[in-house]
Amino acid sequence: MRNVLALAGKELRAYFHSPIAYVVLTIYSALCGFFFYSFVATYVIQVFRMMEMGGGGPSPNINEWIIRTLLEGILTVVLLLLIPLITMRLFAEEKRSGTIELLLTSPLTDMQIIGGKFLGALGLYIILMILTFIYIALLFVYGNPSGLPLLANALGLLLFGAGLLALGMWISSLTKNQIIAAAISWGVFLLLFVLNWIESYSSSTLGRTLSYLSLTTHFDNFAKGVIDLKDVVYYLSVIVIGIFLTARSLEVLKGRP
Amino acid sequence: MIQVQDLTKRYGTTVAVSSVSFEVRKGEVLGFLGPNGAGKTTTMRVITGFLPPSSGKVTVAGHDVAEQPLEAKRHTGYLPENPPVYTDMRVAEYLAFAGRIKGVPRRELRNRVREVSEKCAIADVQRRQIGKLSKGYRQRVGLAQAMIHNPDVLVLDEPTAGLDPKQIIETREMIRSLAGQHTVVLSTHILPEVAKTCDRVVVINAGNVVAEGTPQELTERLQGFETVLVTAEGPEGEIKAKLERVEGVTLVDQRDIANGRVTFEVHADKQKDVRGDLARAVVESQWRLLELRTSGLSLEDIFLKLTTRDVSEEAPAN
Numbered sequence A: 001m002r003n004v005l006a007l008a009g010k011e012l013r014a015y016f017h018s019p020i021a022y023v024v025l026t027i028y029s030a031l032c033g034f035f036f037y038s039f040v041a042t043y044v045i046q047v048f049r050m051m052e053m054g055g056g057g058p059s060p061n062i063n064e065w066i067i068r069t070l071l072e073g074i075l076t077v078v079l080l081l082l083i084p085l086i087t088m089r090l091f092a093e094e095k096r097s098g099t100i101e102l103l104l105t106s107p108l109t110d111m112q113i114i115g116g117k118f119l120g121a122l123g124l125y126i127i128l129m130i131l132t133f134i135y136i137a138l139l140f141v142y143g144n145p146s147g148l149p150l151l152a153n154a155l156g157l158l159l160f161g162a163g164l165l166a167l168g169m170w171i172s173s174l175t176k177n178q179i180i181a182a183a184i185s186w187g188v189f190l191l192l193f194v195l196n197w198i199e200s201y202s203s204s205t206l207g208r209t210l211s212y213l214s215l216t217t218h219f220d221n222f223a224k225g226v227i228d229l230k231d232v233v234y235y236l237s238v239i240v241i242g243i244f245l246t247a248r249s250l251e252v253l254k255g256r257p
Numbered sequence B: 001m002i003q004v005q006d007l008t009k010r011y012g013t014t015v016a017v018s019s020v021s022f023e024v025r026k027g028e029v030l031g032f033l034g035p036n037g038a039g040k041t042t043t044m045r046v047i048t049g050f051l052p053p054s055s056g057k058v059t060v061a062g063h064d065v066a067e068q069p070l071e072a073k074r075h076t077g078y079l080p081e082n083p084p085v086y087t088d089m090r091v092a093e094y095l096a097f098a099g100r101i102k103g104v105p106r107r108e109l110r111n112r113v114r115e116v117s118e119k120c121a122i123a124d125v126q127r128r129q130i131g132k133l134s135k136g137y138r139q140r141v142g143l144a145q146a147m148i149h150n151p152d153v154l155v156l157d158e159p160t161a162g163l164d165p166k167q168i169i170e171t172r173e174m175i176r177s178l179a180g181q182h183t184v185v186l187s188t189h190i191l192p193e194v195a196k197t198c199d200r201v202v203v204i205n206a207g208n209v210v211a212e213g214t215p216q217e218l219t220e221r222l223q224g225f226e227t228v229l230v231t232a233e234g235p236e237g238e239i240k241a242k243l244e245r246v247e248g249v250t251l252v253d254q255r256d257i258a259n260g261r262v263t264f265e266v267h268a269d270k271q272k273d274v275r276g277d278l279a280r281a282v283v284e285s286q287w288r289l290l291e292l293r294t295s296g297l298s299l300e301d302i303f304l305k306l307t308t309r310d311v312s313e314e315a316p317a318n
């Protein structure tokens, strides 16, 4: 375990040694900030409109109106864009520079190597998540969103990100070129994002199955603040598949059939 | 300490190493000698567990590299052809990282980093970023990394490649000083390196072992004669005739002539030291003797002989 953490620490530090961490964090907080501002502004206008209509009813739900739309916005645009930047270097860079020889000739199992890299990337991702929740925390200062659904939101965001990181890590292990790894990841992620469109024009079993596999379908409940075991299992499977494929790819790299 | 039995390694259909066997004894420095593409790096990658063998068996410190890879790797330090350094890390940070993934206990880590840094003469660049170091320093950082967990076996792929002459000498001395406590395998295509640093040599060409023995044994077995270079000033024909009459001389070859100075390559029986007689022969005839030495190139000749013989044998088959 100690060597896994050593590797994870090295990965995390490598992000901050290079411009990647700063670029990702800057883009993320700028986009997130803009999303947040827009949704809050829309919400406020909505509240005023309801007051003008003389409504004495309850003000619209903050969790629904701001947090949910914010999370969905973050997922579809920001993470799709940024996660490939986080994962592209994981293995591609080690292969290009030859440092993979150090890892593969050290007394580490393949799973320890993969685990260390995955945790390192997850570390940077968790920093992004913390930024998100700083924005959300602001809502507590000016409003009173309910806190419990936030747990579901956080779990969803974590699982979703971890799934994409695992897939991105696998794609990075297929090439020596970081740009190629990022490009393929964008393609694959985009496809997985829009897979649920199939549902709207095909009701065959295949159509429904494919749509079920879409990464976005399973986030709906989490965004609403609901934890459904089905969704948890789905994202955990994505993580396991990503890790498994990476392990296969390392075997191939070492010339094992 | 290292046993390689019938090792064959194929990349797809190309056979990089074919049925290679040799052994490295504890505390010994073994030179792995061969031209480009001979299969040195491939063999070393199998020994270090980076690549699995296609067939055959390799054990390090009694552990089969295919069956007990972790145990074998714990006993092995490896310096690949290109030092596997993270260019954005600082030297001390990198060595500590290497120590951690290789299981150096937390309490000893600091000491180990200091020890290998001193051994490899990189103590003065601990805080420098590796990407900003010169090639020579990077190479030494790579070497320090290989030694960080104090392994029994060190596998060094061309450890002196790209170094300046002074650093080459220092690195060789360092490797010599490792002999005894560590078992070292190093690859090279530089011949004097083998003669100066290795106890034993395995010569490999086109994936096959073509010779094995101590540098001396190889010289003697394959040469069968001693070569002396004689440079003198005088009439070349007469000198040549006189040298040929010296007892024990089998062949005199004129190598070079410039400004009236002639160099001869004299082959003689290896049991007999003919140098004294050669000197007397020249001086007695009132010619000026400018230089007389045993040929330092002998191992080079052997190497070429070994590796070109194979090619010429193969050629008709194709």
Ligand SMILES: Nc1ncnc2c1ncn2[C@@H]1O[C@H](COP(=O)(O)OP(=O)(O)OP(=O)(O)O)[C@@H](O)[C@H]1O
Residues within 6 Å of the ligand: B011, B014, B015, B016, B034, B035, B036, B037, B038, B039, B040, B041, B042, B043, B081, B189
């Ligand atoms: N990854 C690979 N895929 C296919 N063929 C390879 C691979 N690596 C090496 N080879 C081939 O295997 C043979 C042996 O290569 P190897 O690198 O072991 O030689 P070497 O003795 O280390 O040479 P050098 O002195 O140039 O370092 C060469 O013919 C090379 O082309």
Ligand SMILES: [Mg+2]
Residues within 6 Å of the ligand: B040, B041, B042, B081, B157
């Ligand atoms: Mg090589």
